[in-house]
Amino acid sequence: MLFKGFSALLPFLASVAAANPVSKPMKQPCSSDLKVQLRDGVVHGLVDSTTPGVRQFLGIPYAQPPLGDLRFAPPQPLAKPFGEFNATKPPVSCMQYATKIPNIYNQLVPQYLPYGLVGSPGPISEDCLTISVWAPRGTQKKNLPVLLFIFGGSFQYGAEEIPYLIPAEWVQRTQDHLVVSFNYRLNIFGYPNAAGLPTEEENPGLLDQRFAVEWVRDNIAAFGGDTKRIGLWGQSAGAISVGTYGYAYPEDPIVNTLLMDSGSEFYPAPVLYATTSDVTHSNFTFVASKFGCGGLNPAAELACMRKADAFAIENFLEVYQDSFTQPLIAFAPTVDGKTFFADYNARALAGKIAKIPTLIGSNAQDGSAFMPFSINGVNATVADAVTFNYFFCPAYKSAADRLAAGIPVYRYLYSGNFTNISPKPWLGAYHESELPLLMGTHPLFRGNSTEFEYQTSDLMQDSWLTFVATAGDAAAMSSKVGWPEWTNADSGLVRSFAPAPGVTASSLSLHDLEKLCPAGLQPN
Template structure:
């Protein structure tokens, strides 16, 4: 009862304070590009939303397939609705995200991708409405999608509820180019300009550094949080910009440099194959590229969908490529040489990741195969990524590990789904009760434990963690990247021993970068 009354009192104080801002002066912010006018949602009245701010020029015409260019000044901008996502298509083949949890999909709760456009390089800022005496820590979210799909306009990935609850941080999320427009691997492009989707990410982070202070954020406390391919992007980033990462910390959720979803196409055959279907065949590299810049980008995506969903060969797969500029071939060696940014890292994965990557079966399918995929493609690479950072810095930089194991029915509507790939996102974003009923008390406590851990980690650069006993490498005996904290398995958070799982990784031949074992 005391907790309930305290919550009501805090809410009434918050609402009263917000009422004092009735002139909405806090919803207009001067950025380097111009004044942005934000909005509030009545469901989260203590959160300012600035939606759809351009951080780059539209990547169209001659800028298609090209590195991003900083946005031009815009004067004034009504930043009050979500921007379109970058060009992509959703596979029509059945999977968990189209059959069970469409809340991860763009723009709505169905099988569509929501509004998409080639002019898509926008970011959005969510900030507390009440002014803080101190600049607030900032978390930049990098969405997942296997370098193929994704965007910030997905119901489960909106942080308004999270900020409404905590009032102690700012979240920024941005769109970046994926698939063929983000990773063309065209023979007509120079080697260091093939992975333009990765360059989008750097430009977005630079925009945050230069502008977030105007929103009340601390440019010295910017944490990068990425899920799946978003975590992979941050990992690559950490090696490329090791001398100037801008960020103070990284959170890698089910994605790191040791998960290989690259496109291995040294002959640029995929781009030429697609070009041949748009009147751009049998041309030299420069003319082929120029021709594809004139092709209808919507028709290109339609072709990729039709070609990919029926399993044709070649698959015309587009993802990041090794170029030795933005993506490197041997991260273990780079780590041993210390050639990675000295950034505190919070690294983790989920207990049932693999269920998402076996053939979809409404009854669950081959759970043994799913478990094997969880170990091979997620738990063991996560373990390896932690060891890489320990090797790079000799334990001087904090490295924490976590495991999400929650199985809550409104996020995992089929019991066999468990803590599938991405299941932790609605917990951290505080969107877990968005559909399929109210959350349980344990679920809410677990979500809050994760939210508080994420914010504290960024706010203190890993110096203070919210779970008692959660140690980082550097303490005596913590040779494998710190004690692992498990979230959601019967209790909100607890320390667990994962040594048997790590032994399995070694028996599977996982190459550890800081030891012969």
């Protein structure tokens, strides 16, 4: 595959080895650390026996349920304090459907699906704007760095409750940071692009994300987090969200760093979603016509669709979209001039971007996950083209624009091909396959991990955490995790994780490949 031989381009410059994580003996604090006073009330958490050093607070409401007139609207603060809240059960997911089209996730690795379920998204509801916190035990732990994670899923599906994405194992290992994850609205409920909405309100799903960031700013200290050290981290659609976030809030980003796994603001969204050019709002109107809301003016159409049954809407989308019926319809972020923009390069050159350090990268075989499914493998040539044009080149473009804007940048390439994560060797380092190593869930399914896999996981965890904890300080990144800052678009070094069996990391120059990126993705 295209990136398979990267480790042979240059001799590796660094190799890091670490022992398997061993839980340190700790004093068992009293259960008072499972009771946390927040702005809107008291939340009660839990401790799982498999990660006894981690407090889990699951499904805390961070906004009003977007029901009735609040459907398709920007998120709103809770109408009243919730008083006492039992944050001990996995939260329901936002409205979505589980595609029946065979793919690597529903055929080989269901641990990336909500609740790990094939053929069902699990419990779903419009009342889904919740947030979860994983923190070390003990009330004495204060001012710890925070990673605020935005899950991916093509803006169509995803949830807090995904087996591979539960970060408890990571927090158990370090006892030195917090991880936060949250639900945000998806597909037509998150990105309606309805004519009856003000232009700046067309992407309520992205507005949910900002609302969650503000919630963390206002509440995370109560869990022991540092409000000055919050890293906004996303994967796939979550990484696209993180990439656009820096442009949407250049003067008040709240967070101190941005981390983008396999996605950026330059992901060719129109190719996949065909929504950024839907200036006539035809997708929403088409769906409205199926629910007795056709032929109405924009305001009446919107009011009518706010009364339609949410599950009926989702069921219609499942049948219609999975059958590829014409006309094709899709719902994802659209250009609104507030959260999503038409020309990111121009905004970067104009300085309309948050000047905060950015970590960005992709996987060596990202594209293998998007091929027509076959148990015997995929067309490697096509998969490599998807990897190159949809992930590697957009990441390079995003990094180059940020570098030109004077922003510290760190780039990576993940190449791990571990059998308990990639059960078929042709999968390689497919889309999302780095997340089990970062979350620490890699040994929990399909057998234990190898020593090399643990070493790679430890190094990646320490790298992401050091980046947030030090705000991308070049000296700390170099001394603690051996990761050089990407300082030159022509010759900067890229961190390569697991570039070859037995090599946890190396530093590579990928400029010869970057020169092959489409002209439209080159720095201007």
